[in-house]
Amino acid sequence: MSEIATQTDPVKDSELVERAQNGDTKAFDELVRRYTPRLYALVYNMTSNREDTADLLQDIFAKAYRSLKRFMGKSSFYTWIYAIGVNMTLNFLKKRGRYYKVSLDDVDTGIENDPEFIKVTTSNNGTLRDVNINELQKRLNEAMMKLSEDHRTVVTLYDIQGLQHSEISKILNVSEGTVRSRLFYAHRQLQSYLEDFVK
Amino acid sequence: MSDFEHIQNLIRLKRHEKPDDSFVENFLTEFHQRQREDVLKRSARSLVWERFTTYFSDFFSPKWAYACVGAAAAIALTFFALNPAPKASGDARQAIAKSESMTPTEAPQVAEAPKTPTSTPKDNFGVELPFIGFAPEGVDIEPLLISRHFAGGYGDERMHAISGSTLGTDLIGIPFDEAKESSAAAEQH
Structure with a gap:
């Protein structure tokens, strides 16, 4: 995502950053508009x-x-703003501890056409299983919240946001090997939490 | 498809969880409002402090902490290497001078003579030696020092003064009188 996505934007990030550094608040507003959806997904997940x-x-x-x-x-x-976002969110989670309340976001209607959603909601003999979107959403969120904060971060960045291992290692300031290792253990845990959806 | 890939695809469904479309514009409006409120609410001191901590936040990484500790240790080692021994205090010097004075009657004379050294003597290694006082006038100190050197720290005069005790022997334990007799017999042979 990221590198390619930012390059296709009409004005490059670097140009907006330079203008914002020189006091152009409109340029910073544009950066906020551009990165709010991505950072929202990061923090929300x-x-x-x-x-x-x-x-x-x-x-x-x-x-x-x-x-x-x-x-x-x-x-x-x-990379810079993601690093700020990840650090601040991890600090927040440490302060919040285990006391949290899950609130679900709206689900895009596009999910109904997603092949994976069709696969999950369709049984082997082609009939629809009794799985609604909200239930799936709740189960996925619960499974994510059972992961440790470090594991949840790499799953969010890699599986949901689609970043590369190298990009994640730069954001988290850890080696690529550490990123891969965390992903492996996180997937194994998720597999056990969501086994009725996987089979 | 492996189970891991299946799990990845399942988790990827969370991409469809999104805030509504108006969220971004509302967020930006709220962001501007919060920034204005922030500036009005906070004191100048807290703003300066936050800028200060934000500026230095990047410098306090573990590697810088290790570098600082290492530099402090190096400075401390250099300091102690250049100043190995603490200087003796004036009271300690006076106590040493008194204990080393030759006779109780001479000690006050030494004390009365207001002669102080212009510089503290040092040995070959640069270590300051304690000042033990000046010899009284008219006393030849050289034979005294030589006798101390060969008699293991005691002058011959004092050795003879206590020769009536078990110390009336030579250095290998033979009494002085016996040693003289045996050396005379050896000469006759």
Whole structure:
């Protein structure tokens, strides 16, 4: 995603960042518009709570705005802001501890055409199984919340957001081997939590 | 398809969970409002402090902490290597001078003579030696030092003064009188 997606945008991130660094608030607004959906997905899938996600996003962009002058462009802007987002979300989760309330987001209607959703909702003999979207959504969220924070982060970045191992290793400041190892153990855990959907 | 791939595809369904379309614009409006409120609410001191901590947050990574600890240790080692021994205090020097004075009657004379060294003597290794006082006038100190050297720290005068005790022997344990007789017999042979 990311690199390719940002390159196809009409104005490059680097140009917007430079303008924002020189005091152009409209340029920063454009960066907020561009990255809000992606960061929202990141934070929401780590917290499973809509209100927390909205509050954290405000804090993440506020911090990014304050720190923008010190962004030297050594990494891409999306790596930089993702790193801020991941760190702030992990700090928030540590403070929140185990006391949280899951609130589900709206599910895009496009899910009904997703081959995996069709596969899940269709049994071997071709009849529809009694699995509705909300139940599946709830089960997936519960399974994600059973993972440790580190494992949940790599699953969110790799499986849901589609980032590469190398990009994740830069964001989390760990080796690619660590990313692969965390993914392996996370998938194994998810397999046991969701085994009735997998079989 | 392996079970792992199936799990990945299943988890990927979470991409369809999205906020509604108006979320981004509402979020941006709220972001601007919060920024304005933030500036009005907070004191200048807290804003300065936050800028300060934000600026230094990147510097306090573990590798910098290790570097700082290493540098501090190197400075401490260098300091102690250049200053190996603590200086003796004035009281300690005076106590040493008193204990080393030759006779109780001479000690006050030494104390009365207000002669102080202009510099502290040092040995070949640069270590400061304790000042033990000046010899009284008219006393030749050289024979005294030589006798101390060969008699293991005691002058011959003092050795003879206590020769009536078990110390009236030579260095290998033979009494002085017997040693003289045996050396005379050896000369006659």
